[in-house]
Amino acid sequence: MTPPTAITTAALDVAALVRAVDVTGTGAVSTFIGLVRDNNLGRRVLHLEYEAYEPLARRGLDLILEEAREHWPAVRMLIHHRIGRMDIGEASVVIVAASPHRADAFAASRYAIERIKQIVPIWKHEYFDGGDVWVEGATADPDNAEAREKAMRIACA
Amino acid sequence: MRVTVRLFARLRDIAGAGELTRDAPSGANVGAVWASLVADYPELSAYEKSISCAVNADYSRFTAAVRDGDEVAFLPPVSGG
Numbered sequence: 001m002t003p004p005t006a007i008t009t010a011a012l013d014v015a016a017l018v019r020a021v022d023v024t025g026t027g028a029v030s031t032f033i034g035l036v037r038d039n040n041l042g043r044r045v046l047h048l049e050y051e052a053y054e055p056l057a058r059r060g061l062d063l064i065l066e067e068a069r070e071h072w073p074a075v076r077m078l079i080h081h082r083i084g085r086m087d088i089g090e091a092s093v094v095i096v097a098a099s100p101h102r103a104d105a106f107a108a109s110r111y112a113i114e115r116i117k118q119i120v121p122i123w124k125h126e127y128f129d130g131g132d133v134w135v136e137g138a139t140a141d142p143d144n145a146e147a148r149e150k151a152m153r154i155a156c157a
Numbered sequence: 158m159r160v161t162v163r164l165f166a167r168l169r170d171i172a173g174a175g176e177l178t179r180d181a182p183s184g185a186n187v188g189a190v191w192a193s194l195v196a197d198y199p200e201l202s203a204y205e206k207s208i209s210c211a212v213n214a215d216y217s218r219f220t221a222a223v224r225d226g227d228e229v230a231f232l233p234p235v236s237g238g
Contacts, residue, residue, distance in 0.1 A: 034238050050237070051165060051166055052237070053163065053165055053211070053214070053230055053232060055214035056211050056214045056215070056216070056230070056232075057237075059214070059215070081237060092237075092238070093237070093238055113238055116237050116238050117235070117236070117237060117238045118235075119235070120235060120237045121165065121209075121211075121230075121232050121235055121237075122235060122236070122237030122238075123165060123166035123233065123235060123236050123237070124236045124237070125166070134166045134167040134170070134233070134236075135236040136166075136167070136207070136233055136234040136235075136236055137234050137235055137236040138234055138235055139207050139208070139209055139234050139235075140209040140216070140232055140234070140235045141209060141216070142216055143216075
């Protein structure tokens with residue numbers, strides 16, 4: 001059985017992940033797929049290598065599902081994040097949100113990706129034309145209420 | 158007492174290892190473990206204000222006490238997604 005959250009080195013099979021969410025009684029499924037982009041901050045990106053603190057990253061994804069469930073109790077969700085080497089165009093993260101109505105499916109999946117970028121201990125090592133760099137985004141703090149509210153504002157905009 | 162330190166991404170590159178065993182005085186907190194790392198790897202000090210920490214794979218605080226055998230992780234700003 002496909003778990004609702006996973007950190008995996010395997011390629012993400014989007015269709016299989018969508019099928020893994022129980023859609024009984026729902027009327028909408030929103031699927032977000034994060035892809036490895038061929039450019040970043042003006043650099044030509046060649047490939048990425050993702051690293052995770054796996055046990056905490058998995059907990060982080062579980063926490064995001066709990067937070068989403070609190071706000072959107074009827075939404076059923078799945079988040080799988082891939083780590084390791086990925087080439088341009090490959091899927092790094094898949095979020096599936098199934099809901100009775102579309103608004104909540106869109107909002108919950110947007111909330112989840114914003115929270116991933118805030119609190120899940122995963123890092124991108126970017127190999128670009130001319131060098132490599134660790135990408136550094138947010139200081140992770142799941143207790144930071146302001147960050148959580150910001151994610152919620154973006155999700156519900 | 159001894160703790161296992163886990164370092165990730167750029168912090169791992171600076172220290173040259175993702176896992177280190179460190180001695181710490183009894184009653185030491187996470188901040189003291191970090192300070193001892195910075196003493197050995199001064200480049201880490203640039204991360205003083207931006208890192209998060211975890212004890213035994215649970216987010217923690219620099220003021221939290223550590224115990225013998227704990228796994229203490231230091232996390233630079235995250236960039237998943």
